[in-house]
Amino acid sequence: xxxxxxxxxxxxxxxxxxxxxxxxxxxxxxxxxxxxxxxxxxxxxxxxxxxxxxxxxxxxxxxxxxxxxxxxxxxxxxxxxxxxxxxxxxxxxxxxxxxxxxxxxxxxxxxxxxxxxxxxxxxxxxxxxxxxxxxxxxxxxxxxxxxxxxxxxxxxxxxxxxxxxxxxxxxxxxxxxxxxxxxxxxxxxxxxxxxxxxxxxxxxxxxxxxxxxxxxxxxxxxxxxxxxxxxxxxxxxxxxxxxxxxxxxxxxxxxxxxxxxxxxxxxxxxxxxxxxxxxxxxxxxxxxxxxxxxx
Amino acid sequence: xxxxxxxxxxxxxxxxxxxxxxxxxxxxxxxxxxxxxxxxxxxxxxxxxxxxxxxxxxxxxxxxxxxxxxxxxxxxxxxxxxxxxxxxxxxxxxxxxxxxxxxxxxxxxxxxxxxxxxxxxxxxxxxxxxxxxxxxxxxxxxxxxxxxxxxxxxxxxxxxxxxxxxxxxxxxxxxxxxxxxxxxxxxxxxxxxxxxxxxxxxxxxxxxxxxxxxxxxxxxxxxxxxxxxxxxxxxxxxxxxxxxxxxxxxxxxxxxxxxxxxxxxxxxxxxxx
Amino acid sequence: xxxxxxxxxxxxxxxxxxxxxxxxxxxxxxxxxxxxxxxxxxxxxxxxxxxxxxxxxxxxxxxxxxxxxxxxxxxxxxxxxxxxxxxxxxxxxxxxxxxxxxxxxxxxxxxxxxxxxxxxxxxxxxxxxxxxxxxxxxxxxxxxxxxxxxxxxxxxxxxxxxxxxxxxxxxxxxxxxxxxxxxxxxxxxxxxxxxxxxxxxxxxxxxxxxxxxxxxxxxxxxxxxxxxxxxxxxxxxxxxxxxxxxxxxxxxxxxxxxxxxxxxxxxxxxxxxxxxxxxxxxxxxxxxxxxxxxxxxxxxxxxxxxxxxxxxxxxxxxxxxxxxxxxxxxxxxxxxxxxxxx
Numbered sequence: 001x002x003x004x005x006x007x008x009x010x011x012x013x014x015x016x017x018x019x020x021x022x023x024x025x026x027x028x029x030x031x032x033x034x035x036x037x038x039x040x041x042x043x044x045x046x047x048x049x050x051x052x053x054x055x056x057x058x059x060x061x062x063x064x065x066x067x068x069x070x071x072x073x074x075x076x077x078x079x080x081x082x083x084x085x086x087x088x089x090x091x092x093x094x095x096x097x098x099x100x101x102x103x104x105x106x107x108x109x110x111x112x113x114x115x116x117x118x119x120x121x122x123x124x125x126x127x128x129x130x131x132x133x134x135x136x137x138x139x140x141x142x143x144x145x146x147x148x149x150x151x152x153x154x155x156x157x158x159x160x161x162x163x164x165x166x167x168x169x170x171x172x173x174x175x176x177x178x179x180x181x182x183x184x185x186x187x188x189x190x191x192x193x194x195x196x197x198x199x200x201x202x203x204x205x206x207x208x209x210x211x212x213x214x215x216x217x218x219x220x221x222x223x224x225x226x227x228x229x230x231x232x233x234x235x236x237x238x239x240x241x242x243x244x245x246x247x248x249x250x251x252x253x254x255x256x257x258x259x260x261x262x263x264x265x266x267x268x269x270x271x272x273x274x275x276x277x278x279x280x281x282x283x284x285x286x287x288x289x290x291x292x293x294x295x
Numbered sequence: 296x297x298x299x300x301x302x303x304x305x306x307x308x309x310x311x312x313x314x315x316x317x318x319x320x321x322x323x324x325x326x327x328x329x330x331x332x333x334x335x336x337x338x339x340x341x342x343x344x345x346x347x348x349x350x351x352x353x354x355x356x357x358x359x360x361x362x363x364x365x366x367x368x369x370x371x372x373x374x375x376x377x378x379x380x381x382x383x384x385x386x387x388x389x390x391x392x393x394x395x396x397x398x399x400x401x402x403x404x405x406x407x408x409x410x411x412x413x414x415x416x417x418x419x420x421x422x423x424x425x426x427x428x429x430x431x432x433x434x435x436x437x438x439x440x441x442x443x444x445x446x447x448x449x450x451x452x453x454x455x456x457x458x459x460x461x462x463x464x465x466x467x468x469x470x471x472x473x474x475x476x477x478x479x480x481x482x483x484x485x486x487x488x489x490x491x492x493x494x495x496x497x498x499x500x501x502x503x504x505x506x507x508x509x510x511x512x513x514x515x516x517x518x519x520x521x522x523x524x525x526x527x528x529x530x531x532x533x534x535x536x537x538x539x540x541x542x543x544x545x546x547x548x549x550x551x552x553x554x555x556x557x558x559x560x561x562x563x564x565x566x567x568x
Numbered sequence: 569x570x571x572x573x574x575x576x577x578x579x580x581x582x583x584x585x586x587x588x589x590x591x592x593x594x595x596x597x598x599x600x601x602x603x604x605x606x607x608x609x610x611x612x613x614x615x616x617x618x619x620x621x622x623x624x625x626x627x628x629x630x631x632x633x634x635x636x637x638x639x640x641x642x643x644x645x646x647x648x649x650x651x652x653x654x655x656x657x658x659x660x661x662x663x664x665x666x667x668x669x670x671x672x673x674x675x676x677x678x679x680x681x682x683x684x685x686x687x688x689x690x691x692x693x694x695x696x697x698x699x700x701x702x703x704x705x706x707x708x709x710x711x712x713x714x715x716x717x718x719x720x721x722x723x724x725x726x727x728x729x730x731x732x733x734x735x736x737x738x739x740x741x742x743x744x745x746x747x748x749x750x751x752x753x754x755x756x757x758x759x760x761x762x763x764x765x766x767x768x769x770x771x772x773x774x775x776x777x778x779x780x781x782x783x784x785x786x787x788x789x790x791x792x793x794x795x796x797x798x799x800x801x802x803x804x805x806x807x808x809x810x811x812x813x814x815x816x817x818x819x820x821x822x823x824x825x826x827x828x829x830x831x832x833x834x835x836x837x838x839x840x841x842x843x844x845x846x847x848x849x850x851x852x853x854x855x856x857x858x859x860x861x862x863x864x865x866x867x868x869x870x871x872x873x874x875x876x877x878x879x880x881x882x883x884x885x886x887x888x889x890x891x892x893x894x895x896x897x898x899x900x901x902x903x904x905x906x907x908x909x910x
Contacts, residue, residue: 401774413760414780417760417779420760422759428756434759
């Protein structure tokens with residue numbers, strides 16, 4: 001019984017961190033789907049989101065709800081801003097230039113954060129709190145449940161948005177064929193900005209949830225977090241929304257179990273090993289589609 | 296006129312008795328559920344200039360991609376000089392003697408004209424990496440020979456003066472010609488030309504026609520071309536194969552093809568009444 | 569020939585280049601013995617040299633082969649640790665020999681890793697290749713960090729750092745390594761093998777249909793790139809005397825990439841120049857160290873937006889051309905292509 005309850009509680013732990021990975025992975029996937037860019041700066045948007053929560057709550061003393069909204073709106077605006085300033089001028093450039101620009105933006109965000117906030121980490125205030133829930137012999141933390149529920153709801157909303165709304169249809173059209181979408185009267189610029197806004201807003205939600213679980217904010221926190229979420233996106237099939245969710249949960253659960261068996265120092269190694277295996281066996285991930293160059 | 300059986304090989308009189316350059320037997324390829332080419336039976340004589348025609352989307356370029364092993368066939372067999380080409384890669388197919396040009400030009404754009412040809416000569420140049428790094432005599436000798444050969448090849452199209460120009464900066468027609476030179480540099484037994492006259496004016500096309508013939512006579516190779524310009528096809532091809540919806544619908548001499556009702560139907564549609 | 573070019577015959581080109589390099593070296597030596605180049609500056613010069621090797625080696629894979637590996641620091645790490653572990657045990661050998669051996673060992677070990685990683689990684693293209701090499705680079709770091717605890721003996725010392733490596737890297741050694749690596753890469757790129765590598769960058773499908781076995785040449789370029797990164801790692805080990813896996817993370821790979829990109833992908837002189845500037849600047853700007861990295865990242869973004877081909881494009885400098893230019897002639901081996909001269 002105790003083994004089972006350990007497994008269950010580790011599984012829930014995994015789902016909790018997996019939820020955060022999944023939300024961030026969605027941002028990578030959506031952006032890749034629409035402009036074929038590995039947005040390396042995405043992880044750092046989470047860092048900005050976490051600092052926004054910290055500023056609104058710890059400095060300005062505002063209630064958690066304001067902090068959450070600040071993070072989501074702030075991240076969405078930042079995402080659109082980055083897209084307009086750094087990526088739009090490069091839309092016709094080689095993909096490599098775009099990728100390097102994304103790396104540059106990532107660097108920039110980290111260093112500006114360090115300049116303003118200092119290199120040390122800030123302790124995050126409590127955002128949500130509540131009683132633990134007992135489920136048989138398993139003790140579930142309130143934060144874990146909230147995280148998983150919020151992630152699932154966000155994903156459901158996103159799916160409806162992409163599948164059922166006019167904007168969602170435009171997003172799918174632009175990612176299929178930008179030129180043709182433009183000829184059909186879809187505003188490509190608006191659609192891409194919207195995609196960045198949604199992806200970054202999800203990163204904002206991810207930042208809040210992450211801060212609940214690991215109440216520390218530092219300029220480089222987005223680095224490894226972003227990389228892992230990115231691995232999740234690749235695992236699920238980059239460009240695919242359900243893939244990003246599956247990938248995120250898979251990475252989270254895997255990490256939890258690797259740590260549970262006492263190999264926590266190898267956690268990152270295992271994540272990257274999974275990445276390599278996926279790329280070698282099925283580079284398009286679990287849900288991705290293969291694209292072949294036309295000769 | 297009696298209709299030729301399209302399953303029968305068709306090669307010019309003078310090449311009979313020699314192993315054909317290529318022999319396709321029931322070649323076919325599917326993409327997912329879609330059959331792009333099916334039951335492709337085709338023979339090309341050793342010094343034949345052949346034509347592959349058909350409406351857009353008939354599968355002509357797919358046939359080229361099958362011949363050059365860019366795609367592996369789903370069924371059927373392809374013999375190159377009597378040798379089975381199963382398991383060959385694109386590079387192997389080139390080493391075995393198949394060279395090609397591309398419908399959408401694929402030059403090494405940022406390199407010079409000369410470098411493009413030298414890359415074509417890659418497998419004709421012999422020295423090892425250490426010999427190159429330490430610049431041993433074999434390197435100097437092989438490079439000198441290769442350069443002279445490259446200039447010779449360029450002079451077929453009178454392009455020797457452009458040797459130092461960047462390939463991507465050449466006018467369109469010159470780029471098409473350079474692709475042919477690069478293909479010739481690989482010392483092929485079969486040269487595949489994918490729409491060589493695309494974008495050329497009538498006088499350029501006439502000149503190209505002469506050059507293709509000249510290349511065949513000079514190098515004693517077979518040439519297969521895809522072309523929409525019927526003057527060119529009818530003017531130089533000895534045998535023509537017509538594809539429609541991935542299947543051969545006719546095969547024969549230009550005269551036979553011109554009068555073949557199937558071909559006329561494929562190009563112009565079925566006659567009413 | 570349309571453009572009339574005066575050709576400086578081959579043996580003379582070697583003489584010119586060798587003389588130019590010797591003169592530069594002598595200037596440094598004289599300045600050093602005159603006390604103009606202090607110990608501090610000599611350290612910066614060594615760091616510049618190490619970064620130069622890193623940049624030109626990555627340029628081989630990025631600029632010439634046209635792939636984007638994001639794990640270059642991993643190969644540097646492998647070379648550094650191989651060399652460091654060797655040097656700690658090779659105290660009996662004469663220093664010169666030990667240094668030479670350590671560099672060769674580093675190159676070979678890093679080259680082997682390049683081969684092992686290149687075989688699977690090079691099956692992928694573009695973004696996927698970037699991601700998988702990033703993964704391999706991170707795994708190398710994690711392994712270096714934790715291998716001792718798994719194997720149960722002291723090998724890399726993990727997070728506690730590999731200490732007490734003899735500080736054998738001198739300015740002369742670094743200078744020689746830079747010259748040799750640049751010479752190797754240069755002559756390699758001017759051969760049929762080099763052209764094959766360039767053709768893959770230009771158009772892989774066309775390269776294959778020219779009979780070039782692309783996998784073979786991709787692997788060749790990748791292994792050479794890794795091996796030269798190993799050389800830089802070896803110098804780095806002998807320069808710092810202490811190695812920690814944290815020095816070889818993803819950020820280090822990016823730093824090297826930035827040098828190549830800013831210099832202009834495919835331009836060796838560009839890599840050399842930007843390695844110089846980007847290694848020297850942080851030292852010069854110590855007072856502004858807070859703003860340094862911000863400026864650095866802004867520079868990267870701006871260069872990409874306004875001059876995506878890098879500051880030097882694919883232009884390559886040549887002593888021969890300079891020499892010819894001083895004589896009032898336009899020189900260059902017209903048959904070599906855009907990077908004329910040696």
